[in-house]
Amino acid sequence: MLEIEGLSVxxxxxxxxxxxxxxxxxxxxxxxxxxxxxxxSSTLNAxxxxxxxxxxxxxxxxxxxxxxxxxIVRRGVALCPEGRRVFPSLSVADNLHLGGAVHAKGEExxxxxxxxxxxxxxxxxxxxxxAGLLSGGEQQMLAVARALMSAPRLxxxxxxxxxxxxxxxxxxxxxxxxxxxxxxxxxxxxQNAERAxxxxxxxxxxxxxxxxxxxxxxxxxxxxxxxxxxLAG
Amino acid sequence: xxxxxQQLLNAVSLGGIYALxxxxxxxxxxxxxxxxxxxxxxxxxxxxxxxxxILYAVPLPIAVVAAIAAAxxxxxxxxxxxxxPMRRADPTSLMLTSFAVSAILKVLFQNGISxxxxxxxxxxxxxxxxxxxxxRLGTVPLASILxxxxxxxxxxxxxxxxxMGKAMRAAAEDFQVLRLMGxxxxxxxxxxxxxxxxxxxxxxxxxxxxxxxxxxxMGFVPVLKAFVASVIGGLGSLSGAVAGGFALGIAEVLFxxxxxxxxxxxxxxxxxxxxxxxxxxxxxxxxxARTGRRS
Amino acid sequence: MTRTRRMLTLCTAMALCGWAAVGAAGxxxxxxxxxxxxxxxxAPFDQPSLAGFRMAMDEIxxxxxxxxTYMVTLDIKDTRSDTGATVQAAQELVAAGVKFxxxxxxxxxxxxxxxxxxxxxxxTMTFCGTTPTITDAVGDYxxxxxxxxxxxxxxxxxxxxxxxxxxxxxxxxxxxxxxLRLPEYFAEVFQKLGGTVAGEGSYSLGQQDFxxxxxxxAALDPQPDxxxxxxxxxxxxxxxxxxxxxxxxxxxxxxDGIDSPTTTGLGDIANGIVxxxxxxxxxGSPLGEFYAKYEAVTxxxxxxxxxxxxYEIPYILDAAVTAAGTMDGPALxxxxxxxxxxxxLTGSVTYKGTxxxxxxxxxxxxxxxxxxxxxxxxxxxxxxxxxx
Numbered sequence: 032m033l034e035i036e037g038l039s040v041x042x043x044x045x046x047x048x049x050x051x052x053x054x055x056x057x058x059x060x061x062x063x064x065x066x067x068x069x070x071x072s073s074t075l076n077a078x079x080x081x082x083x084x085x086x087x088x089x090x091x092x093x094x095x096x097x098x099x100x101x102x103i104v105r106r107g108v109a110l111c112p113e114g115r116r117v118f119p120s121l122s123v124a125d126n127l128h129l130g131g132a133v134h135a136k137g138e139e140x141x142x143x144x145x146x147x148x149x150x151x152x153x154x155x156x157x158x159x160x161x162a163g164l165l166s167g168g169e170q171q172m173l174a175v176a177r178a179l180m181s182a183p184r185l186x187x188x189x190x191x192x193x194x195x196x197x198x199x200x201x202x203x204x205x206x207x208x209x210x211x212x213x214x215x216x217x218x219x220x221x222q223n224a225e226r227a228x229x230x231x232x233x234x235x236x237x238x239x240x241x242x243x244x245x246x247x248x249x250x251x252x253x254x255x256x257x258x259x260x261x262l263a264g
Numbered sequence: 265x266x267x268x269x270q271q272l273l274n275a276v277s278l279g280g281i282y283a284l285x286x287x288x289x290x291x292x293x294x295x296x297x298x299x300x301x302x303x304x305x306x307x308x309x310x311x312x313x314x315x316x317x318i319l320y321a322v323p324l325p326i327a328v329v330a331a332i333a334a335a336x337x338x339x340x341x342x343x344x345x346x347x348x349p350m351r352r353a354d355p356t357s358l359m360l361t362s363f364a365v366s367a368i369l370k371v372l373f374q375n376g377i378s379x380x381x382x383x384x385x386x387x388x389x390x391x392x393x394x395x396x397x398x399x400r401l402g403t404v405p406l407a408s409i410l411x412x413x414x415x416x417x418x419x420x421x422x423x424x425x426x427x428m429g430k431a432m433r434a435a436a437e438d439f440q441v442l443r444l445m446g447x448x449x450x451x452x453x454x455x456x457x458x459x460x461x462x463x464x465x466x467x468x469x470x471x472x473x474x475x476x477x478x479x480x481x482m483g484f485v486p487v488l489k490a491f492v493a494s495v496i497g498g499l500g501s502l503s504g505a506v507a508g509g510f511a512l513g514i515a516e517v518l519f520x521x522x523x524x525x526x527x528x529x530x531x532x533x534x535x536x537x538x539x540x541x542x543x544x545x546x547x548x549x550x551x552x553a554r555t556g557r558r559s
Numbered sequence: 560m561t562r563t564r565r566m567l568t569l570c571t572a573m574a575l576c577g578w579a580a581v582g583a584a585g586x587x588x589x590x591x592x593x594x595x596x597x598x599x600x601x602a603p604f605d606q607p608s609l610a611g612f613r614m615a616m617d618e619i620x621x622x623x624x625x626x627x628t629y630m631v632t633l634d635i636k637d638t639r640s641d642t643g644a645t646v647q648a649a650q651e652l653v654a655a656g657v658k659f660x661x662x663x664x665x666x667x668x669x670x671x672x673x674x675x676x677x678x679x680x681x682x683t684m685t686f687c688g689t690t691p692t693i694t695d696a697v698g699d700y701x702x703x704x705x706x707x708x709x710x711x712x713x714x715x716x717x718x719x720x721x722x723x724x725x726x727x728x729x730x731x732x733x734x735x736x737x738x739l740r741l742p743e744y745f746a747e748v749f750q751k752l753g754g755t756v757a758g759e760g761s762y763s764l765g766q767q768d769f770x771x772x773x774x775x776x777a778a779l780d781p782q783p784d785x786x787x788x789x790x791x792x793x794x795x796x797x798x799x800x801x802x803x804x805x806x807x808x809x810x811x812x813x814x815d816g817i818d819s820p821t822t823t824g825l826g827d828i829a830n831g832i833v834x835x836x837x838x839x840x841x842x843g844s845p846l847g848e849f850y851a852k853y854e855a856v857t858x859x860x861x862x863x864x865x866x867x868x869x870y871e872i873p874y875i876l877d878a879a880v881t882a883a884g885t886m887d888g889p890a891l892x893x894x895x896x897x898x899x900x901x902x903x904l905t906g907s908v909t910y911k912g913t914x915x916x917x918x919x920x921x922x923x924x925x926x927x928x929x930x931x932x933x934x935x936x937x938x939x940x941x942x943x944x945x946x947x
Contacts, residue, residue, distance in 0.1 A: 274770030379602035385824030402804030475793035477821035485765035520771035528761040
């Protein structure tokens with residue numbers, strides 16, 4: 032579904048990603064692993080148009096490279112950014128509303144909101160509260176729900192479990208598996224390699240902006256490199 | 265006591281105009297981190313439209329609407345021509361750009377219209393006075409208070425109820441993520457400028473009603489007051505701008521009313537001293553802006 | 560016979576000299592420099608002054624030049640109303656060898672530029688600077704042309720006394736010499752003539768909020784007989800509206816700064832205001848004819864009397880050049896300083912016996928029903944005019 036070839040992302044003189052290539056098959060959960068600064072977030076930012084990049088980024092054969100973020104989300108690629116980044120002074124309702132505002136109108140917008148509130152019942156309870164007053168886990172739910180309001184074909188998730196209590200982390204990974212069953216393709220960036228590889232169909236390991244390892248979730252989970260680097264501790 | 269009540273009313277009337285002015289700056293600053301010093305010239309544009317309308321005997325309500333619309337269009341035009349090409353520039357370059365826009369507009373007014381003030385005579389019934397018990401209020405100051413309240417109410421509705429209003433509030437907190445929602449940055453920024461222009465137009469109508477004329481350099485003092493007010497309130501914070509506007513208006517009027525005669529020529533120094541104290545107490549302003557911006 | 564022959568010889572010689580002089584005159588070209596604010600804060604004053612100045616200079620050139628001898632080229636520099644830029648422009652003009660320099664309608668840049676031309680012995684005149692200290696601050700080459708603040712104040716004080724006003728409230732702003740000193744000169748003369756000052760108020764230029772100030776005036780008991788101020792746009796209209804809004808009915812005396820269409824556009828509340836002006840055009844008067852001529856030439860009537868006062872300057876200069884017979888600095892300076900009763904559009908101008916701020920007629924006008932009505936035109940009594 033998503034094909035990436037020769038991708039590089041530079042911030043001034045610093046190359047965050049160099050000549051990266053990988054694919055995300057339709058209907059799969061694909062995970063990008065790597066240490067801090069390996070270039071995972073930069074890759075997601077490049078795909079969603081936030082970071083300037085070179086190389087080929089194609090969605091179902093159509094080039095996305097060079098498009099602004101507003102256009103990329105209209106083509107069905109939504110990013111749920113690292114750190115959740117909900118709009119803190121806006122209510123939960125307004126956060127969701129903005130997530131879907133340009134993609135659906137009127138009844139369709141109301142239907143999508145209802146669907147997300149069904150998916151995340153906690154958000155229904157918090158519906159009129161300011162997003163800034165929500166707990167970390169609730170904010171993560173809101174961030175995912177907000178991204179889903181655009182009804183994406185491909186959902187990019189950047190560190191969704193970061194800073195969450197273990198119980199909430201379980202909820203989040205359960206949710207991600209559930210999304211796959213609804214036909215949403217997922218590209219996931221995670222620090223929690225063990226849990227991520229459990230639900231992933233494919234995985235890629237990045238080091239200093241370049242691909243060093245790839246394979247199915249199970250293969251990677253058993254790979255000595257991964258075991259040493261991410262799973263041992 | 266009557267004297268105090270009267271001065272309080274005076275302060276609220278002046279503070280209201282300052283609040284509208286500061287809001288105009290804050291709306292743009294909250295979204296693009298630009299202190300738009302050409303805001304005063306948007307007022308001048310509105311003033312000249314009022315002048316032309318009244319010259320041709322256009323009814324006052326239509327003239328005011330035309331003036332507000334003209335300021336909004338002028339604001340959007342400066343955004344498109346001057347600020348959009350500078351979108352990726354740092355805040356200092358943006359501010360210098362706004363100085364340039366301001367200077368160019370002033371020279372255009374001076375050489376294209378007239379260096380001399382143009383009279384904007386208002387209908388005579390607008391110079392009347394209303395008496396409420398012990399206090400008197402001129403029609404224009406009364407209109408200032410009403411228009412300020414109405415504008416604040418309408419602005420709040422717009423920001424809370426409409427998609428564009430919500431998008432502008434969201435943009436102030438995290439513009440990147442707003443773009444990830446598919447909302448076009450250019451539209452939000454253009455809307456913010458147009459809104460700022462409308463606020464400039466409304467305050468211009470009140471400002472011109474006080475002074476009875478429009479001249480090319482008219483915008484300088486109001487934009488200065490707006491800048492001070494929005495700094496007091498917290499740069500980029502909309503409720504802060506309103507609070508700052510009223511704080512400045514009240515300080516100006518009360519110092520003017522209660523300073524001894526010998527100190528009166530230094531009133532502005534006292535007002536600015538008060539501003540410095542406020543900022544020492546609250547360095548980020550009365551109601552600081554909340555920015556969700558991250559690197 | 561011998562006597563007759565000697566007379567004849569003398570006459571021939573004089574004729575020859577005269578002819579020679581005329582022959583030389585055709586070749587005599589001089590440059591006059593103008594360092595004035597055509598953009599920025601002084602443009603409302605310097606732009607119309609320049610328009611009138613150029614028109615008069617063209618007329619004088621067309622009839623043979625200054626003193627019938629000197630064809631004038633103008634070197635016009637815009638100072639953007641910046642004092643530093645005025646100094647730089649003055650330096651460039653002096654270096655270029657101008658014979659006469661014009662400076663802006665404001666004391667600070669005029670004094671700064673005048674100090675440069677003073678050192679180079681080039682006679683210099685401010686367009687419509689009214690501060691009477693301009694000339695003495697620079698020296699004997701610096702001249703004013705416009706009715707000075709102390710003269711205007713004297714006429715206003717005399718008028719107030721004649722109207723029977725006993726007490727006056729004065730409103731001044733420390734932000735400019737004009738808005739500060741003119742009311743102070745007024746108070747000085749008014750008190751000398753037996754009036755009392757009931758109170759003083761202060762405002763900031765451009766502030767245009769007078770609610771607090773007028774509330775204080777309204778609280779005065781007894782109310783003053785008259786209120787005098789040198790406030791001008793945008794402050795004056797705002798002050799007037801606030802004052803009448805607060806219920807104060809005392810008559811108002813103003814200065815030439817409110818000689819603009821804005822004041823007449825204020826409606827009924829402006830009725831009864833008396834203010835000074837450099838001149839008021841009436842049908843058939845020289846100023847009235849000039850206004851008609853200017854409209855015929857440019858298609859629009861002058862927006863302000865500054866066009867006329869700018870127009871007068873080349874004719875004042877022409878009188879001095881004619882008297883001096885030269886445009887050399889020292890001789891021209893002396894000729895200017897000795898001019899007496901030079902007829903101009905608004906009356907006559909005299910420098911002899913002054914500190915080079917001219918003694919000239921000032922007109923008082925009253926606003927009635929959206930129009931100005933002349934009250935009187937008079938030259939202030941030098942014995943009453945306060946020292947600058």
